[in-house]
Structures are given as C-alpha cells and as structure tokens.
Amino acid sequence: MAATIYQVAQAAGVSPSTVSNVLNGRDGRMLPQTRKRVLQAMDRLGYRPNRAARQLRTGRTRAIGLVVPSVANPFWGSFARHLEAAALERDHHVLLCNSERDPRREQDYVAELWADGLRGIVLCTSPTSLAHLADPIADGLALVAIDRTAQPDDPSSVTNISIDNVVGTRLAADHLLGLGHRRIGFVSGAVRTVNRAERHRGFLSALHAAGDEAEPIIWDSGDDYADLDAAELGRTATAELLARDPSERPTAVLAMNDMTALGVCAAAREAGVVPGRDLSVIGFDDIVLAGLTWPTLTTVRQPLERMATVAVEHVLRALDGEEPNGGSLLMRPELVVRESTGPVPGT
C-alpha cells in the first residue's frame, strides 16, 4: 500500500540511497536535477517515510513526551496545547502522560517512553527530587522540567523553566499589603513540589519585609488531603480558616494556583463571605477562566506560551546533542489585578 524508498528510487531511476539522501537533506551529494526527479517521484507516489523503520535504524523518534500532573487542570491543558503547537512547528509529536504527581507512575512512564525510543521529555510535575529518573537521565534523556528550579542534587543536564516565584509572591504580597491587608493566608497543598516551597518562602519573606504588623497565616493540608484536587483543597482550607476566631482570621488569601483560588472563593461564598469584598483572594497562573468567574480573579500570570516554546527548543537542542545548559530559566511573572482583591473590609 504505502510506497517505500525502493519504489520511489525505481520511479526516479536512482538508487535507494539517493532517495534517502534527499530525505535527509544531504543535497550536496547529488545533482539538483537528480534531487528534483526524486522529489517528483515522491510526490507522484504519495510517499511518506516510515517512522518505525527510521527509528529502528537511527534510534531516534520524532516525538517528545509530556508528563503533566493532569490535563484536567485547565492550566496544564493550556500548556499542553501550546507545547503541542510548538512541537508541531518543529515536526515533532507529543505523547501525553498524566502522572497525577505519583512518582511511581512517573518513573514507569519515563522508563516506558525511553524504551519506546523517546529521548526528550518535558516534565511538569515539579518533584523536589529527580532521583526516580536518575537512570534514564544518566543514559542521556533530554529532560526539561517546567514549574521547577534547579535543586542541589539535580543531574547537571536538566534544564528547569519556571517563573521567578520570589518575584511572583512578592508582587502578590505587595499588592495585598498595599490594599491594607495584614493578616494574609497562604493556602498550599501537602504535596511537596519545588515551586510551592519557593512560593511559600517568597511569601514569608515578603511579609517579613513589610514589618512586624504583617502576619502570615499558613494553611497547609495535612497528609490527609494529599490526594484532594486543587479546588477542593482551597475549599477545605477556607472553610477552616473562616471558622477561626476573628482575630486570627485572614482578610486576604494567597492560593497556590487559580484552581485553588476558585475553591477559596466558592467556600467563602458558602460561608456567607463575599470574595473580593469581605475576603481578598489571589491566585497563580491566570487560567482562561480567571477572567470569567465572579469575582474575576486577581492572579500572578505565568507566560505559558513562551514557556512551552522555550521548553521545546531546549529539548530539541539537547536531542541534537548540544551541550545541555542545565540550571534554571526564570521567567518574569506578571500581576493581573481583577475583582477578587480589594481593600480590607471595614476601612
């Protein structure tokens, strides 16, 4: 059914190797007219190279793996779309993997992809340690980690791409402080990831810089809630925070991401507290929905598309055998002020 290089070669009156050379852009090795004849033959026969054969021979695939916590989260959905577009641009496919942040699944997935000949992976689960992926990395896996910065024990070949969380939390905290808030909550999940830890630190230092009055209120889900999804986490946290004594109740909440922030807003409403008026809420990411909900969400935007483009560039560069730069790439986050934040109630 499908044409092979032999048929193309025959149709063009050349040898298979010449066809192969045309296929691989080794133009210098043949006359322009020969090349043209081959091209025409390909066209006429509707020739499409067989990837499996190519890969078997060269050991390389034209696909990259994408490991996200879950594309059901709109943020990762958007990222996946941009990554796919960027990969397509470079003639690569994207293999989708939802790990739900389970290191075990992640490890299996990577081993699997590796065995399938994939040599480039974009990992979005920001694990604190990459130990579970040490083997393939040592064997030359081109790994780009999103939403994570380099850690002391990281293999040197891994490139990390993330927003600058210190700047991000600072933007958020200063916005809140500027509105007069002093008791500010920080809601995060039990699952330890690099960027959450950084945001946590950034938050504390921003409040600290604001002087003694500012009072951080950390809400951290116990291990009990490790499996809750982000929105549910915001909900649970808020229900608990709002039940506290007024003097210990935050007037503003910084959530680890927009889905959590949405959960915070929902729980506030359920408790009769109007988000954006009685309780200021701020998220991270700027998912599409942040501008559609009520109140619309003030949030720290991540330059998603650019991160995706850069991620693909880095993976492909590493795949081309170029010296890995390693380290971290910090992008500038941007504060998007909407309706969910406002002055302290009663002032």
Added chain:
Amino acid sequence: MAATIYQVAQAAGVSPSTVSNVLNGRDGRMLPQTRKRVLQAMDRLGYRPNRAARQLRTGRTRAIGLVVPSVANPFWGSFARHLEAAALERDHHVLLCNSERDPRREQDYVAELWADGLRGIVLCTSPTSLAHLADPIADGLALVAIDRTAQPDDPSSVTNISIDNVVGTRLAADHLLGLGHRRIGFVSGAVRTVNRAERHRGFLSALHAAGDEAEPIIWDSGDDYADLDAAELGRTATAELLARDPSERPTAVLAMNDMTALGVCAAAREAGVVPGRDLSVIGFDDIVLAGLTWPTLTTVRQPLERMATVAVEHVLRALDGEEPNGGSLLMRPELVVRESTGPVPGT
C-alpha cells in the same frame, strides 16, 4: 545498552523465537519451565521490547491518536485525561493533537499519524462530514468519533459516541419551562458540528412541544465570529441579547456548552444582570468548574469517563480486526441543577 531478544535468548539458553513467543503470550508453544527461564532472563537483563522493531515488523503501533479541538478547553482536557487512563489500562499510549476544528489541520494530522503507523484515532471535533478523512478510513483506519452521531454519508466503519442530544436539550428546556420561562435563548457558534445542530433541533422541538407561548430565540454567531472561543462567544451573544427590547429579551439562555455559559454569565454581570436570578443560564458538559463558579452552573452532564473508556474499547476492538459496528452510541445525559437557573424574575 538495551538488551535484545537475542541476548535474552542466549541468557535463557533458548532461541529468539521462543523469547518472541513468550513476549506475545503464545504460552502453549513451550514448556512452563522454559517460559519461566525466559522470564527470569528478561528480568535479569532489564529487557524492554523495542517498539520500533516490533512495529516495523507487524505494522502496528501501541498508540492511539486523540484529536480534540483544543485541550485548553477544560472539557477536552478532562476527556483527554480519562482517555489516556483508559488507553494505559490497555497498554497503549495517546498521541495528542489539537486541531482547533480546522479540517485542513485535521486531515494533515490524520495523514501524518497514519504514516507513522497509527491505525486507531479518537476524533472529538464532530465535523458534519468525514469526507476529508475518507482515504485513511477506506484504508482501514479505526475511527471513533466523539460528540457526534452517524451521518448519512459516513463510511460504515465509523463508530460515533455521544450523549443523546435530543434528551439533553429536552431535559434542559423542560427544566427552564418548568420554572416558568417562555422566552428562551439558544446560544451557539457559527462552526457547524453535528451535535450543535442536533441540540439546535432538540431545543426547537422541546419548545415547540410546550405550545404556542414558548418562544425560542436563536442566537447564532455569524461567520465573523467563527474563530471566537466558546466563552467569548457566550459573552458577545449575551451582550447583544440583553441590549434588545425587553419584550424580545430572553429570561433564560441555553448555551452550547459550559464555557459558553460562563461567558454568558460574565456578560450578564457586566450588564448589571444577575445570572441565576435575573437571567437563568444553563450549559452542557458539567466541567469541573461548573460547581465552583458563582453562580454554580446548572448543566447537562456528559458521562465523560464512560465515553472515554468506551471509545478506547471500540478503537482497540476495531484494531484487532473485529467487524466494526459503526453507527452511533447514544449515552444518557443527566441534568445537574445548580444555582444558575431559577424562576422567571418578577413572578
């Protein structure tokens, strides 16, 4: 580096074909002890079959293609996650393709996947015609179309999976009629898809059945808005509908999906109209966010996970050469009543 069946064979003291037989579950062809020895050798050597070689030989991949309009839409994000889980269960990978509903891109994608050896695709863009995919389908592509029902010109091998849109719109319309609404808007996009057309028809017939008083108000984006995303569409439509003369203004709106419904709510608020009180809004899908926004969204739920599971089953069955059933599989939608619908204002 990676072990081959030859090395495993040598280590186990058998021939490569026996190893291959073990690999392919042809247990009957060897003694249990032989099998065991091979298994042990594999384990010891950390053997992983080479997919490329396998595929080159058999012509089959263990991957299925997923073509969605865009995973940036939370509904398709969730679907993608469930599909990936279901595929994994059956030892298959998922290749992600965002077509943005562009038939041209869709065609390119499918041709590309076909050339890569993929023989099974789950298509979620519900085009009215499958003409642009006629070639691969004729060549044996196992195609399962989601969110679409069989059309007269469809190739007979295509299986369609969808909710029953007649039931769905009926549920929605009856809910609205039961609340006393008579002027009910229907907001849909210019892009023609099978299920939108069906919902359109279902909506009209439901209102028709309610008698003369019920008055459908169709808002259909002109071609100008063909590229708007769903939420933006709801926004534009609502701004226009609410600007109409009170006697021609709908008191309730049925949106083509939840994202559009969210846009409707946002535009209503911007116009000083309180969704859920002054304007009832109902969507389709029941995305995760439908329970998080304010007002929480009344919607017609699609049994997403089940659709994904069934889709994978059908693709793999077709891939195994079983007679394709073709036709349509209609699943039962379910009305989820939340805050965005209520009695007609002023009654």
Added chain:
DNA sequence: GTGAAAGCGCTAACAT
C-alpha cells in the same frame, strides 16, 4: 555524484 549491501530488533512462516 551515485550505488550496493549490511543490519537495526523483532515476528512468523517453516523446519525439525
């Protein structure tokens, strides 16, 4: 500038 030939790792006849 072009061609011949070997072989990537696996499967499936076909032997034995």
Added chain:
DNA sequence: ATGTTAGCGCTTTCAC
C-alpha cells in the same frame, strides 16, 4: 516443543 531464517523500510559506510 523449539530452532532457523527471511525480511519489515530505512540509513550508512564503503565502493565505484
């Protein structure tokens, strides 16, 4: 019950 062998379609030395 197990082994031998011939490719699947391509790339890549190495000849010419």
